[in-house]
Amino acid sequence: MSETMTGTDRRSFLKTGAIAAAPLAALAPVAALADDGSKARLARIEDERAIEALERELLRRLNAPDTGRCAEMFACGKAPDLGAVSIRADLARAESEIAFADDAKSATLRRTVSAEREIHFTGNTTVEQMVRLQGHGSHRHVEDRTLVARLSKNKDGWRFETVELA
Amino acid sequence: MDIARKAYPDVPLFRYPYTDLSEGQIAGAMTAAGGPKGKPAFDTAGLAGKSIRFTGEGAPALLWAFAANSSVSLNGGRSAPYGALNLGPITLVTHLVPDSTQAWALIWNRSTNAATVFELWFGGGPAPRAREIDRAVWHGTIDGLAADGAELHHATLRSEGRAIAWTEDTGLRTIEYYCSVSYTHWIELDRLEEHRGYSAPADYIQLTEELYAFARVEAEFSGLLHLYVYDANTLQSAGFRLGFNGIDELEYYMFRGTGEWLGQNARFEKLGDFSAEPLKIERGKKGERRIYRPLATMDKMTSAEVDASIAAGNVHVFDRPSPMAGNGTEKSAGLSGKAFTIAYDSGPTVEYRMKGAETLDWRMDGKGSWTEARYNAWEMMPGTFIFGHLLAGTKNHDGHIVVVDLDAGLATCFHGYLHTPYIANEAGCETLFGKITGAGIPDPGTRRHERTRDLLGRAFTWEYSPGLNSMHLYSTPNTTSWIIPTPDGHFATEWSGSGDFVKIRDQLYFARWQEEACNGTLGTIFINMRTMHDAGIGYHMGKQGGLSLSAVGAPARHAGKIEVSRFFGPNAWERKA
Structure with missing residues (x-):
């Protein structure tokens, strides 16, 4: 992604509370609004809300017993293996940061998440062998990580290009 | 035998x-x-x-x-x-x-x-x-x-x-x-x-x-x-x-x-x-x-199998993530560009040209051509480094794991090798003491690093990576024991092998263990008791992993020190095998 990313002060938008959560398809057509700057602002809000909704849905699907439905959210049709058993985000308390490219056709989302990882001690080191003997062949722990999602927008809306845990 | x-x-x-x-x-x-x-x-x-x-x-x-x-x-x-x-x-x-x-x-x-x-x-x-x-x-x-x-x-x-x-x-x-x-x-x-x-x-x-x-x-x-x-x-x-x-x-x-x-x-x-x-094993047999039965479970190889595996290229030098170093010290590029020679007492003289952060040339006893090798290095206290490399082409597939104190002109090497008289893929080891010569490196004269009892009776926990921990107990002048904890902190199964312990500086030690008739690894660690962290290198030969050098590193907790020195004579570090 070569475009310059510009950060959005989402809090300033959210403080207005004017835009209620709604399906992307139900949002008012941007073209119908007067072009006094509010058109672009509303477009940005629409994009933010769409990305937020996608993020929530991705987290829901990532943590579902069957993660197979994640794939359809990605432009490439394939979901990445994030190496985590579960990924939790406190959506109510912490906000994601969304940076848009100048053309508003791509964006990067960052959110602090708690990633639960499971490590299987399958190696041949002596410590791993002894840990397995003790009946503890794997270990789960939670790490604070940053979910970094790169998205693109086409005529059907936003899709994930890549998602990774940084 | x-x-x-x-x-x-x-x-x-x-x-x-x-x-x-x-x-x-x-x-x-x-x-x-x-x-x-x-x-x-x-x-x-x-x-x-x-x-x-x-x-x-x-x-x-x-x-x-x-x-x-x-x-x-x-x-x-x-x-x-x-x-x-x-x-x-x-x-x-x-x-x-x-x-x-x-x-x-x-x-x-x-x-x-x-x-x-x-x-x-x-x-x-x-x-x-x-x-x-x-x-x-x-x-x-x-x-x-x-x-x-x-x-x-x-x-x-x-x-x-x-x-x-x-x-x-x-x-x-x-x-x-x-x-x-x-x-x-x-x-x-x-x-x-x-x-x-x-x-x-x-x-x-x-x-x-x-x-x-x-x-x-x-x-x-x-x-x-x-x-x-x-x-x-x-x-x-x-x-x-x-x-x-x-x-x-x-x-x-x-x-x-x-x-x-x-x-x-x-x-x-x-x-x-x-x-x-x-x-406790629920519903176990009476x-x-x-x-832990390492004598039975060790993945033993013959000399022919060892040689064939290495000849086939099954050699890995710091090329894989090491679970033993998930919490390890950062690698150092501090040796890059340096050239020095280590003359070991009753041992070889090894010349080094450190070409980069992970590549060196070595030459033995001033003879023959230079051999390129991959290495990793860690600087555990300013001026002191541990680095390790294989000596490709040597009969016993030697590895040199070396601590150099460039401020003192002193070096100690744990020389690992295969083809012991017992099990071909079990690491043998000898400790070599020597001096370094090179630009800006002082001449230590006859002074050398020395074996120490500072670690004798001490126990350190090592947190290698999440869920992978152990405790070392340096129980005698020639023994390192390792004890594995459960997730809730009970230390449980244990094993031990030959150890050797060298003082580099105050609160800075070079230690090793050998997993004889066990998993065969030579484990080496450079312990900084001031930062309570170590960096080390594992030298191992196995059927699956081939010959490898891999990083070891973990933060430590000091579990204590048992005073046992008086039970051991001055040469108690010596052993037959």
């Missing part, structure tokens, strides 16, 4: 070919013995004429009838000689079962009637060889508890971390590190020559606030049982030993002992957690427990 047969071998126990005795041979020896011998007078008077019944959860019905002639009958069976020793309110009784491979031990608190029974047997498992004694342990009472509020005996973690030096009435001295809840580490100071420490599964039982029972089975080696009760305040013990020594003689004797308190290292269970059986 030609190994002399001895009751107490003059080679490391992991090298000794213990006979695989049959149950018939064992039963014959037990029948011939009849009952326990021993120096102390047995305390049989109080038992003569008594019949006592033990009941305990899951235990068999046991009724002992003691006759006046120092014989006992169990459940109406044939009488056998028995031995009994009192230690305060505790009576310890042991006897064999005639014409069998079975024996019993009873630990009876006469004040409370709480009792513990060890059922003992040779053969039939779960031990893999008949000569390794099996045991099942039950806690219960003799005819019910004597008073309300009296407690049953129970497994305990209260002993964990303690160390006591015991001297038996036989004159034999043993240092016992109770460094786990399920294992022990002991050093025979008289019966074995090299003062190595060995590790074995153990039972730790609390009888009262000050009285404990302890039982060690020398699994993987002789299979002998060493069991005693001891008073932690008076440091008196009473016990017995049962099993077959290196020349297959049955040892069955009772003893009294006097202890010397050596200290207690920290334990790491959550405060308030007194659970003591973290490795006597089953988790025993």
Whole structure:
């Protein structure tokens, strides 16, 4: 992604509370609004809300017993293996940061998440062998990580290009 | 190799070919013995004429009838000689079962009637060889508890971390590190020559606030049982030993002992957690427990297999993530661009051109062409580095793991090699001391790094990566032991191998362990006790992983230091293999 990313002060938008959560398809057509700057602002809000909704849905699907439905959210049709058993985000308390490219056709989302990882001690080191003997062949722990999602927008809306845990 | 047969071998126990005795041979020896011998007078008077019944959860019905002639009958069976020793309110009784491979031990608190029974047997498992004694342990009472509020005996973690030096009435001295809840580490100071420490599964039982029972089975080696009760305040013990020594003689004797308190290292269970059986096998077979059996499970290779694997390119030098260094120190590029020569005393002279952060050229003894090798380096204190590389083309696939102090002109090398006389893919190691010459490096003259006892008796925990932890105990001048914790902080299974310990600077040490007849690894670590972090290198050859150098590194916690130096002579670091 070569475009310059510009950060959005989402809090300033959210403080207005004017835009209620709604399906992307139900949002008012941007073209119908007067072009006094509010058109672009509303477009940005629409994009933010769409990305937020996608993020929530991705987290829901990532943590579902069957993660197979994640794939359809990605432009490439394939979901990445994030190496985590579960990924939790406190959506109510912490906000994601969304940076848009100048053309508003791509964006990067960052959110602090708690990633639960499971490590299987399958190696041949002596410590791993002894840990397995003790009946503890794997270990789960939670790490604070940053979910970094790169998205693109086409005529059907936003899709994930890549998602990774940084 | 030609190994002399001895009751107490003059080679490391992991090298000794213990006979695989049959149950018939064992039963014959037990029948011939009849009952326990021993120096102390047995305390049989109080038992003569008594019949006592033990009941305990899951235990068999046991009724002992003691006759006046120092014989006992169990459940109406044939009488056998028995031995009994009192230690305060505790009576310890042991006897064999005639014409069998079975024996019993009873630990009876006469004040409370709480009792513990060890059922003992040779053969039939779960031990893999008949000569390794099996045991099942039950806690219960003799005819019910004597008073309300009296407690049953129970497994305990209260002993964990303690160390006591015991001297038996036989004159034999043993240092016992109770460094786990399920294992022990002991050093025979008289019966074995090299003062190595060995590790074995153990039972730790609390009888009262000050009285404990302890039982060690020398699994993987002789299979002998060493069991005693001891008073932690008076440091008196009473016990017995049962099993077959290196020349297959049955040892069955009772003893009294006097202890010397050596200290207690920290334990790491959550405060308030007194659970003591973290490795219990639910619905396991009678006597089953988790025993580390590296002699059996090691992935052994022949010399031809080792050479073929390496020739096929199965060589990995710092090219894979190491689970042993998930929390390791950052690598250093500080050696890049330097050129120096290390002249080892009674060893080679190695010239180095450090071409980059991970590439060097080396040349041996000023001869031949330079050889390029990949290396990694870590700077653990300004001016001191550990780095390691393979010496491709050497007959034994050598690896040099070197600590250099460029401010002092001193170097120490743990020279790892394969093709030992024992197992081809097991790492052998020698320690080389030398001096460095190069631009800006001072000449140390005759000064060298030296072996140290600063680490002797110390224990450090190492947190390699999430869920992968261990504790080192540097138990003797030539032994490193490692103990593996459970997720809730109980230290449990344990093993040990040859160690060597070199002081680089104050609070800065270069240490190693060899996993002989185990996993074969040479582990090396450069320990900074000021930052409580280390960096190290593992040198390993295996069927799956090939020949490798890999990073080791972890933050440390200091568990303590047991003062044991006085038990070891000035050359106690020496060993035969």
